[in-house]
Amino acid sequence: MPTTAKLASVAALLGDPARAAMLQAMMDGRALTASELAGVAGITPQTASSHLARLTTAGVLAMEKQGRHRYHRFATPAMARLLESLMHVAAEIETPRRAVVTGPRDAALRAARTCYDHLAGRLGVAIADALIEARHIELDSDAGIVTPSGLVLLDHIGIDVAHLGPGGSEKHRRILCRPCLDWSERRPHIAGRLGTALCRLSFEKGWVRRVEGSRAVAVTPKGQRAFREVLGVRPG
Amino acid sequence: MPTTAKLASVAALLGDPARAAMLQAMMDGRALTASELAGVAGITPQTASSHLARLTTAGVLAMEKQGRHRYHRFATPAMARLLESLMHVAAEIETPRRAVVTGPRDAALRAARTCYDHLAGRLGVAIADALIEARHIELDSDAGIVTPSGLVLLDHIGIDVAHLGPGGSEKHRRILCRPCLDWSERRPHIAGRLGTALCRLSFEKGWVRRVEGSRAVAVTPKGQRAFREVLGVRPG
DNA sequence: GGAATGGTTCGATCAAGACCGTAGCAATGG
DNA sequence: CCATTGCTACGGTCTTGATCGAACCATTCC
Numbered sequence: 235m236p237t238t239a240k241l242a243s244v245a246a247l248l249g250d251p252a253r254a255a256m257l258q259a260m261m262d263g264r265a266l267t268a269s270e271l272a273g274v275a276g277i278t279p280q281t282a283s284s285h286l287a288r289l290t291t292a293g294v295l296a297m298e299k300q301g302r303h304r305y306h307r308f309a310t311p312a313m314a315r316l317l318e319s320l321m322h323v324a325a326e327i328e329t330p331r332r333a334v335v336t337g338p339r340d341a342a343l344r345a346a347r348t349c350y351d352h353l354a355g356r357l358g359v360a361i362a363d364a365l366i367e368a369r370h371i372e373l374d375s376d377a378g379i380v381t382p383s384g385l386v387l388l389d390h391i392g393i394d395v396a397h398l399g400p401g402g403s404e405k406h407r408r409i410l411c412r413p414c415l416d417w418s419e420r421r422p423h424i425a426g427r428l429g430t431a432l433c434r435l436s437f438e439k440g441w442v443r444r445v446e447g448s449r450a451v452a453v454t455p456k457g458q459r460a461f462r463e464v465l466g467v468r469p470g
Numbered sequence: 471m472p473t474t475a476k477l478a479s480v481a482a483l484l485g486d487p488a489r490a491a492m493l494q495a496m497m498d499g500r501a502l503t504a505s506e507l508a509g510v511a512g513i514t515p516q517t518a519s520s521h522l523a524r525l526t527t528a529g530v531l532a533m534e535k536q537g538r539h540r541y542h543r544f545a546t547p548a549m550a551r552l553l554e555s556l557m558h559v560a561a562e563i564e565t566p567r568r569a570v571v572t573g574p575r576d577a578a579l580r581a582a583r584t585c586y587d588h589l590a591g592r593l594g595v596a597i598a599d600a601l602i603e604a605r606h607i608e609l610d611s612d613a614g615i616v617t618p619s620g621l622v623l624l625d626h627i628g629i630d631v632a633h634l635g636p637g638g639s640e641k642h643r644r645i646l647c648r649p650c651l652d653w654s655e656r657r658p659h660i661a662g663r664l665g666t667a668l669c670r671l672s673f674e675k676g677w678v679r680r681v682e683g684s685r686a687v688a689v690t691p692k693g694q695r696a697f698r699e700v701l702g703v704r705p706g
Numbered sequence: 707g708g709a710a711t712g713g714t715t716c717g718a719t720c721a722a723g724a725c726c727g728t729a730g731c732a733a734t735g736g
Numbered sequence: 737c738c739a740t741t742g743c744t745a746c747g748g749t750c751t752t753g754a755t756c757g758a759a760c761c762a763t764t765c766c
Contacts, residue, residue, distance in 0.1 A: 240560040242485055242490035244556055244560050244563070245482075245484035246482070246484075248478065249483075250478060250482070251478040254474050254481065255478075267713090269712065269713080277756090279713065280714075280758095281756070283714050284714085284754085287714080294563065299713095301712090301763055302711065303763095304714095310559065310562045312558050316559045317477075318555075319554075319555040320477050320552060321477055323480055323530070325473075326545075326546045327476065327528065327530065327545070327546075438599075488725095503743090504742075514726060515742080516725085516726065516744075521724090522743095537732095538732065538733040
């Protein structure tokens with residue numbers, strides 16, 4: 235009942251290295267099997283199964299079973315934001331001892347990655363900056379809106395504005411546009427249904443592609459052009 | 471050293487009820503003493519001291535000595551955002567969810583196969599994507615609907631819409647359209663009576679044929695054209 | 707109908723750490 | 737100086753839970 239107790243229990247679930255590794259592996263929004271998760275966490279399937287059962291009964295994960303496979307994913311996108319917040323704090327906590335030797339993989343993550351179902355990293359922040367600069371969207375600290383010119387742009391690049399719009403039929407639809415504080419850039423990028431749509435479009439149009447075995451995404455040459463010419467994104 | 475380990479250690483620090491209570495008490499930005507924090511957490515000062523020492527050496531809290539008092543506060547504002555994210559997830563976790571089904575393997579199988587009685591693999595997912603893109607269907611996480619334009623299309627290609635329609639006489643008919651999580655693609659394709667009908671049609675029209683001794687199916691040249699021209703399926 | 711594979715349950719082991727009582731340290735006030 | 741107060745260090749108890757081996761269950765393959 236007390237929110238503090240529930241808060242602590244959620245945090246405790248993230249507090250085990252094996253579970254944290256499994257959850258981080260789900261950050262790109264894919265649904266993974268127990269065996270795969272056991273692999274990334276470096277534990278046996280039995281142990282992974284026990285962890286996953288706890289996470290699922292706690293409501294943190296949702297399980298989809300088919301045949302002899304069971305796919306696990308976040309129960310709510312809020313989990314992705316939570317993990318980003320955690321990474322943010324973990325990064326700021328960084329001991330000054332080691333002067334941040336960023337491996338190539340880490341560098342790729344900082345350049346561009348998916349944050350659950352939207353784009354993050356320098357790319358994600360640059361997109362947000364460009365859209366704000368052009369007055370297509372406005373981002374507040376905890377909410378965002380799409381301007382009329384933004385609606386025109388989105389329609390032009392093939393995002394179904396009407397389908398994204400506020401007049402949705404369902405009550406529990408995700409918020410259209412919201413800021414998500416970027417873990418590496420420490421500045422907001424675009425989340426919400428708009429973030430999801432932009433991310434999806436970027437994959438479908440071949441502007442970005444996944445980097446094998448990572449949340450990082452690579453911007454294709456075609457994507458470089460598209461982001462610059464269509465969205466007005468400036469590199470850096 | 472790996473960010474995952476640090477992430478987990480930070481989360482573990484928040485995962486104890488006593489520590490969580492103390493941290494929540496600092497959410498307004500005030501600096502509090504060990505005794506005060508022990509009070510809000512319902513523990514003795516000795517125990518609180520031990521907790522605070524851990525939080526401080528971890529870099530999560532900053533301590534400030536003033537005479538015989540020691541004031542504790544967040545080391546970084548990011549901590550406040552982290553706690554907010556935690557509260558957010560803790561609040562959202564009340565709502566359960568659900569989803570669906572799939573699963574095989576092999577190169578040919580990944581390209582195209584049958585999943586029980588409907589099409590799966592890259593082909594199945596591409597069909598689903600195309601129909602969604604064209605607004606002929608909508609797929610939610612656990613259900614799908616066919617739009618009016620979708621009904622027209624189905625009728626046009628020879629699928630008996632009336633017989634598939636929602637006005638079925640029997641109570642226990644299979645659901646018309648539902649997503650089925652693709653084993654290889656990890657994204658939904660179309661199942662339900664619609665999926666069955668599309669699969670059946672594809673065989674009857676010679677768009678696909680079975681691969682001997684396998685669940686894999688091969689797309690015929692005729693099928694390539696048909697899927698592209700009739701359903702708007704894009705290769706890949 | 708087996709056999710193989712993905713997944714979970716059970717039981718036992720074992721380490722981490724949460725807690726408190728007592729004692730020790732440091733700063734203030736007489 | 738001694739007493740008081742805020743806090744920490746030490747040592748002990750006890751619970752939690754992370755882990756793996758082995759057995760079991762379910763599904764699919766042959």
